[in-house]
Amino acid sequence: MATSASAYENDIKNLKATELTLGLPGTHLQQNVPIIDQEKSSASSSSNKRPLQLSHEETSPAQDCGSKCSNIAKNTDDDAAPPPSKAKIVGWPPIRSYRKNSLQEQSEAAGGIYVKVSMDGAPYLRKIDLKIYGGYPQLLKALENMFKLTIGEYSEKEGYKGSDYAPTYEDKDGDWMLVGDVPWDMFVTSCKRLRIMKGSEARGLGCAV
Amino acid sequence: MNYFPDEVIEHIFEYVGSHRDRNALSLVCRSWYRIERCTREKVFIGNCYSITPERLIQRFPSLKSLTLKGKPHFADFSLVPHGWGGFVYPWIEALAKGKVGLEELRLKRMVVSDESLELLSRAFPNFKSLVLVSCEEFTTDGLAAIAANCKRLRELDLQENEVDDHKGQWLSCFPDSCTSLVSLNFACLKGEINTGVLERLVARSPNLKSLRLNRSVPLDALQRIVARAPQLVDLGVGSLVHDPAMETFAKLMTTMNKCKSITSLSGFLEVTPRCLTAMYPILPKLTSLNLSYAAGIPGSDLIKLIRHCKKLQRLWIMDSIGDKGLGVVANTCKELQELRVFPSDNIGQHAAVTEKGLVAISMGCPKLHSLLYFCHQMTNAALITVAKNCPNFIRFRLAILDATKPDPDTNQPLDEGFGAIVQSCRRLRRLSLSGQLTDKVFLYIGMYAEQLEMLSIAFAGESDKGMLYVLNGCKKLRKLEIRDCPFGNTALLTDVGKYETMRSLWMSSCEVTVGACKVLAMKMPRLNVEIFNENEPADCEPDDVQKVEKMYLYRTLAGKRKDAPEYVWTL
Numbered sequence: 001m002a003t004s005a006s007a008y009e010n011d012i013k014n015l016k017a018t019e020l021t022l023g024l025p026g027t028h029l030q031q032n033v034p035i036i037d038q039e040k041s042s043a044s045s046s047s048n049k050r051p052l053q054l055s056h057e058e059t060s061p062a063q064d065c066g067s068k069c070s071n072i073a074k075n076t077d078d079d080a081a082p083p084p085s086k087a088k089i090v091g092w093p094p095i096r097s098y099r100k101n102s103l104q105e106q107s108e109a110a111g112g113i114y115v116k117v118s119m120d121g122a123p124y125l126r127k128i129d130l131k132i133y134g135g136y137p138q139l140l141k142a143l144e145n146m147f148k149l150t151i152g153e154y155s156e157k158e159g160y161k162g163s164d165y166a167p168t169y170e171d172k173d174g175d176w177m178l179v180g181d182v183p184w185d186m187f188v189t190s191c192k193r194l195r196i197m198k199g200s201e202a203r204g205l206g207c208a209v
Numbered sequence: 210m211n212y213f214p215d216e217v218i219e220h221i222f223e224y225v226g227s228h229r230d231r232n233a234l235s236l237v238c239r240s241w242y243r244i245e246r247c248t249r250e251k252v253f254i255g256n257c258y259s260i261t262p263e264r265l266i267q268r269f270p271s272l273k274s275l276t277l278k279g280k281p282h283f284a285d286f287s288l289v290p291h292g293w294g295g296f297v298y299p300w301i302e303a304l305a306k307g308k309v310g311l312e313e314l315r316l317k318r319m320v321v322s323d324e325s326l327e328l329l330s331r332a333f334p335n336f337k338s339l340v341l342v343s344c345e346e347f348t349t350d351g352l353a354a355i356a357a358n359c360k361r362l363r364e365l366d367l368q369e370n371e372v373d374d375h376k377g378q379w380l381s382c383f384p385d386s387c388t389s390l391v392s393l394n395f396a397c398l399k400g401e402i403n404t405g406v407l408e409r410l411v412a413r414s415p416n417l418k419s420l421r422l423n424r425s426v427p428l429d430a431l432q433r434i435v436a437r438a439p440q441l442v443d444l445g446v447g448s449l450v451h452d453p454a455m456e457t458f459a460k461l462m463t464t465m466n467k468c469k470s471i472t473s474l475s476g477f478l479e480v481t482p483r484c485l486t487a488m489y490p491i492l493p494k495l496t497s498l499n500l501s502y503a504a505g506i507p508g509s510d511l512i513k514l515i516r517h518c519k520k521l522q523r524l525w526i527m528d529s530i531g532d533k534g535l536g537v538v539a540n541t542c543k544e545l546q547e548l549r550v551f552p553s554d555n556i557g558q559h560a561a562v563t564e565k566g567l568v569a570i571s572m573g574c575p576k577l578h579s580l581l582y583f584c585h586q587m588t589n590a591a592l593i594t595v596a597k598n599c600p601n602f603i604r605f606r607l608a609i610l611d612a613t614k615p616d617p618d619t620n621q622p623l624d625e626g627f628g629a630i631v632q633s634c635r636r637l638r639r640l641s642l643s644g645q646l647t648d649k650v651f652l653y654i655g656m657y658a659e660q661l662e663m664l665s666i667a668f669a670g671e672s673d674k675g676m677l678y679v680l681n682g683c684k685k686l687r688k689l690e691i692r693d694c695p696f697g698n699t700a701l702l703t704d705v706g707k708y709e710t711m712r713s714l715w716m717s718s719c720e721v722t723v724g725a726c727k728v729l730a731m732k733m734p735r736l737n738v739e740i741f742n743e744n745e746p747a748d749c750e751p752d753d754v755q756k757v758e759k760m761y762l763y764r765t766l767a768g769k770r771k772d773a774p775e776y777v778w779t780l
Binding site: 089095102 | 283343369370478479502504552608610641
């Protein structure tokens with residue numbers, strides 16, 4: 001302890017020795033700071049390692065400064081392994097709990113828009129989460145995969161021409177609409193359920209005025 | 210000393226507003242002290258336990274406006290257990306008893322009961338302005354009392370409070386005769402409000418300049434309300450979710466077009482990206498934009514929006530904007546002074562921010578003076594560049610999500626980078642550190658950060674020397690908060706007199722022992738040294754050698770407080 005106290009006093013006397021210049025790390029700074037270097041040579045030379053565990057004179061290796069610290073310290077024992085970025089530390093990152101709770105509520109409230117999907121002739125229905133699709137192409141592809149069929153491409157004039165199937169949905173007003181007419185965002189908020197129509201009924205819808 | 214009669218000095222003092230200047234005036238001589246205290250109308254108390262309300266009232270008989278702060282800053286991050294303190298009721302009670310002509314009350318991190326709001330609403334006939342920031346324990350019943358009884362209310366500003374919403378109609382409690390509202394902010398309320406009542410309130414408030422709605426106000430109501438208040442300067446949007454009825458949306462756009470005065474925009478507590486286009490008419494005039502609660506807006510939409518905001522001075526945004534988006538901000542917002550980038554919850558999403566975004570900002574926005582930046586990584590080279598480009602920083606707060614991450618390019622600690630910041634930014638008043646840091650960074654801070662008033666440290670340092678460099682070097686230090694650092698008794702006890710020059714010191718999960726805290730408390734009677742022992746039973750006296758989990762000390766003229774909960778020991 002005595003050595004560090006006098007070294008500390010020297011630090012204060014020799015302020016000039018520690019003059020800082022703007023420059024990239026690892027440049028001439030080291031030779032200007034002889035006193036600090038002396039201290040540091042006894043500590044870990046590899047700056048990967050968390051200095052906490054090694055250089056502290058008073059504590060025994062087993063002690064740690066709080067359970068939270070030790071989690072980080074223990075993890076850096078592995079050579080050159082960076083601390084895990086997902087370690088759950090209370091109060092880190094330092095975000096106000098109000099903000100955290102608010103965003104959490106938002107994401108919970110915004111959780112999945114699940115709608116039933118029925119297909120003509122199928123014995124049971126399926127359910128999908130509209131939120132996970134970025135747009136119509138992804139949705140149609142998912143439906144094609146789910147029911148092992150081809151729906152094809154949408155066109156404003158002719159619907160899903162050339163296909164035996166037409167994807168339709170029931171909107172908030174209870175009307176059955178062709179999937180693809182309205183913008184995706186509007187569709188997601190107004191779609192209550194999906195129905196994949198088959199056969200002549202499907203073709204008829206596509207040609208409606 | 211005085212060559213002028215008192216009236217003249219009084220008159221001169223009228224032009225001195227800031228409480229710091231006023232404090233300085235009062236120290237000049239006895240008669241200035243006397244004149245100053247009799248004429249002071251606004252008082253700021255940074256720690257509600259530093260003085261008793263009675264003493265305050267005695268010194269400042271003309272008190273009209275009071276600002277109080279309660280819990281320590283780290284309470285924001287759940288580090289202060291429930292029930293610690295910061296109750297406002299005794300203050301309101303004392304002010305009422307002392308017949309103070311209170312007009313304005315601003316509280317931060319305090320416990321505000323409905324009872325105190327009730328008393329507040331009845332005891333001060335001239336009461337005009339209530340601002341509550343990060344407070345808790347009140348409900349909409351308390352707000353109803355304020356609405357009903359404060360006949361001259363101009364401002365009701367609720368920011369990020371935890372409020373219990375009791376389905377009551379607090380908004381309806383504003384009487385028809387209330388036409389004086391200038392500012393109404395209830396964005397933090399979670400419950401439904403009657404939009405019709407709100408519309409009528411807005412319609413009869415011709416002076417309304419600031420209105421911030423909560424999530425329950427939908428798009429169509431927003432349109433009707435804003436249509437009634439084209440004079441608005443500050444708008445907080447509640448919910449902006451796409452309505453299948455295109456007509457309402459078009460109406461909103463037209464209404465926004467008529468708002469020629471809006472310079473500040475916030476809210477978006479619930480938003481569909483497409484709906485943002487409704488805001489485009491007002492973007493070119495905006496000086497302040499807060500999108501930090503608008504989760505789920507893709508970076509591309511944020512970028513499109515920002516391109517229209519050439520006059521922006523303050524921007525709060527989520528990191529979904531990405532480094533590329535920050536580049537767009539740098540190119541567009543040349544007047545930018547304050548930037549806050551918050552982390553979105555999207556772990557695994559590639560569009561987050563790194564040192565690159567910050568460097569871009571520093572190159573494009575020379576007027577930047579306040580920064581809060583949550584990022585995935587930072588390099589020394591980047592910090593050195595930022596220091597060179599922006600020497601005007603007053604507040605620099607960096608929060609790397611992985612708290613002890615070194616410079617990923619060199620694997621070095623970030624000592625040199627932060628060292629460059631403090632050396633270059635001579636006016637720096639507030640600094641928050643993160644990343645891997647040794648004692649060296651504190652040596653630099655002690656040497657160069659001459660104006661530093663508040664320092665936040667987490668998971669940094671190697672030995673007591675680190676803390677000593679700071680305590681010894683930063684002459685203007687007022688608030689020091691430390692968590693999870695290897696600073697111990699030597700650091701704590703070397704210069705005990707220092708703490709009377711500061712407002713407070715927080716140390717948690719460090720190496721300080723109970724015995725050392727006792728020594729400190731004994732040596733410094735005008736400090737309250739509080740230790741929190743949440744895990745021990747209340748009657749169990751801890752060993753002197755035991756490490757302290759949480760310690761909070763502050764200077765005070767009020768002595769040991771009487772409202773501390775069981776787990777708090779004031780030594």
